[in-house]
Amino acid sequence: MAHSPAHSTAFLSTHLSTFDDFLTVVLVDALYFWIPVHKVHPGRRTPRGPSPSTLTALFRAHAYDSSLTALVSAFLALPSIKSYVAGLSHTPRLRHEFEAHARRYLAMYSPTVPFELGTTERYRAVSRRSETCVLARRPIAAGTTIQHLSGKMVALSPQDEKSLKRDFSIIYSHRLGESCLMLGPCRFVNHDCNPNARFMAQGSHGVVAVVAVRKIEVGEEITVSYADNYFGKKNRECMCGTCERRGKGFFEQPRAPPSSKSRSQSRSASESGVTSESGTETEVDSNTSDDSSSEYENGIRRHRTRARKRRRLEMLDIPDKPMSVSPHPSLSRSLWSASPKKELIKTEEVAVENYGHTFSSGCRRSTRNLQVRAPVKKDYEDVTAPKGTPRRIHGPAKRANGPDICERVNMRSSHKRVLRPQASTGTESKSVRGRQRHAARVKTPMSQTSTQRKKHAVRDRRTGLSTPPLSVSETNDDAGDAEWDSDADADLYDTWTSGILFLPDLIYNAYWGALELENIGTDSKFPCSQQSTSLLGDTRAGIVPPFQTRKCANKNCHARFLLARRGRGGELERACAEYVRKFDVKCAAAVACLKCNRHAGIYGLPWPEIKSPASNDEGDDKSAEDGNSEEAQLPVAFVSVW
Ligand SMILES: C[S@@+](CC[C@H](N)C(=O)[O-])C[C@H]1O[C@@H](n2cnc3c(N)ncnc32)[C@H](O)[C@@H]1O
DSSP: OTTOOOSOSSOOHHHHHHHHHHHIIIIIITTTOSSOOOOSSTTOOOOOOOOHHHHHHHHHHHHTTTOHHHHHHHHHTSHHHHHHHHTSTTOHHHHHHHHHHHHHHHGGGOTTOSEEEEEEOTTHHHHOSOEEEEEESSOBOTTOEEEEEEEEEEEOOHHHHHHTTTOTTEEEETTTTEEEEEESGGGGOEEOSSOSEEEEEETTTTEEEEEESSOBOTTOBOEEOOOTTTTSGGGTTOOOHHHHHHTOGGGOOOOOOOOHHHHHHHHHHHHTTOBOTTSOBOOOOSSOOSTTOHHHHHHHHHHHHHHHHHHHHHHTTOOSSOOOEESOGGGSHHHHSSOOHHHHHHHHHHHHHHHHHHHHTTOOOOOTTEEEOOOOGGGEEETTSOTTOOBOOOOOOOOTTOOOHHHHHHHHHTTOOOEEEOOOSSHHHHHHHHHHHHHHHHHOGGGSOHHHHHHHHHHHHHHTOOOOOOOOOBOSSHHHHHHHHSHHHHHHHHHHHHSOTTHHHHHHHHHHOOEEETTOOTTOSSTTHHHHHHHHHHHHTTSSOSOEEOOOSOTTOTTGGGOEESSSTHHHHHHHHHHHHHHOOOOGGGTOOOSTTHHHHHHOOOOOOOOOOOOOOOSTTTTTTTTOHHHHHSOTHHHHOO
C-alpha cells in the first residue's frame, strides 16, 4: 500500500498521521462534514474507503443497539477497511492502534455525543479557509469529561519533527518533555485565551480527553488553551474570541505612531535623560539623536504590520466584528434560555430562517400537519432597521448563485438583528408608527394591484433578478395588521421576496410563534413518540425498512446520503421544536441544521419511546458524563433513530 505505515512494531507519529488522514477522509469528509478537514499530509492520496452509502447503512444498522463496539467491528469488517488493515504488515500493535483510532472517529456518530463539528471563519484571514471548530450539543457541567472528544498523542519522530514542524496539531507535552503529534476528534478543538475546557491525559498510553473547566452551554464553542506562547510571543497573533473582545492579540489596535510634536518632545526629553510620559525610560543614544531610536522604529514596524493585516482582512471582505462561528445564531445561548414565550418566539424565527435556507436549496418539507396559534407579532420590533423603514419580516436569503448556506449564515450573523419588546403606547411609539405609516405609503408594494404584483414576481423569478428588500409591511396600526394578516398578502410577500412559493407556511409559523402539532395528545409526554413508536417497533422487528433514504437535491450537500426520514418528515422536526419548547430540552439539532438538515439525518430528530438510559458505549470514555444529569433526561430517541 502506497502510504501505509512502515513495517515496525513501534507506534510512531507517522503511523498516527497516516491513520488519521485515512479515517478523516472516510468518516468525516465523506459523510459528516461539508468542508474537507485539515489533513496532516494534505498532498497525499489516501487509499479508497467504503462508499458513503455503505457507511450510512452500517450506522443505521447499529444505531439501534447503540453499541459502539458492534459498530467498530462492522466497520472493520468492510472489505476496503479489511484490506487497509491487512496492509498494516500484520503487526498486532499497529492494527490495534488503527482500531482504537477508528473507534474515536466512529464515536462521533454516537447519537448521544455531546458535541458536533462546526465551521468557523474566524481564522480565515490567516489560514485563508474555513476551519473546523467543536460546538456543544448540550450543556456540559464543569469538571465533566466530554464524552467521545478524545485523541491520541504520540511523540514526534525526528523525521516528522522536520517535515511537520509547522503543523497545527503538534503540542508540547510537559509530562513527556517533548513535542507530540495529537490527532483524533479532539484535534478540532480551537484555542481560546479564556478556555472553557482543557486537554487531559488519560492513562499512560497517550490517550487525550477534553474536560470542561466551567459550564458549557449548548451551541457554545468548546475551546482549550494550547499554551501561552503558541501564537507568537504572549499569543499576540491569537485570534480567539476572548482576544477579540479584549482587543488583544491579533485584534489589538495598532498604536498610532507618535506625532512629530510628541516625537520632538520625547527627543528633547531623551536628550536630557528624562523619563517619558508613559513612564518608560527612553533610550538615549548620545551619538544619534534622530528618529531612528529603536523603540520608535519598532512602533512603526508594528503599526505597518497591523495595517497590512487590516488591509488583508478588508481584501478578504471579512467583517472585523463580530466574527462568528457557525452553526449558528440559532444556537446562541439566548435562544435557549429557559422558555418564556418571547424567547421561544425568537427561536422559532431563527429556526425558520434556517429552514428557509435549507428549503431554498431543494429540501422542501411539508408543514401541513402544523397548526399555528397565538399571534405574537406585535411583541417585537426590529430595532436594527434604519429609522423610518417599515419593518421587514425575515425572509430567506437570495438564491441565485449566492454563496452556500454556511456562508450566508455567517454573513448574516455579522449584522444580527436585535429584537426587543416593543413599547405599546407613548409618544415615541406614535412617532415610530407615523414614520412607518409614511414609509409604508411610499414604499410598500401594497399600493399595486395584486395582478401587478404577481406579474412582477413572475418576471423576477424568470429573470433571476433578486427582488429588492421590499419591506412589506408591517405597521402597527390596525389597518396595517389587517392588511398583513390576509393570507393572500403574506403569500404574495413571499413570492416577491424570494420566488419560493412554499415558504408562506414557514414564515407564518415563525411569525405567529408557537406551533402545535395536530396529533399531539394533550397528555402525551413526548409528542413525537406517538407517531414514531409503532413504526420503530416494526422496524426493529425487521418488518419495514427504517426510513426512506432520500438523496438531497442540493448537490452541494455533503450529507445527502444521510438524509433519511419517514415520508413527510417535516412534521417530525417540528415536533422536535415543539418538544424543546414544552419540556425545555436543549436540543441543538432541532434548529441547527445547516446543510439540508444534516443533523436530522445523522442524529434522527423523531423522538420515539423512552427507554431506560442505559448506554452500552464502552472504551476510554466510559466514565464520561457520569455526573451529567442532562444526559439521563435526554430522550433515548437520540440513540434509536438515525
Ligand atoms: C488543532 S487545530 C484546531 C482545529 C482547526 N481549526 C482545524 O480546522 O482543523 C489548530 C489550528 O486552528 C487554528 N486556530 C485555533 N485557535 C486559534 C487561535 N486562537 N488563533 C489563531 N488560530 C487558531 C489555527 O489555524 C491552528 O493552526
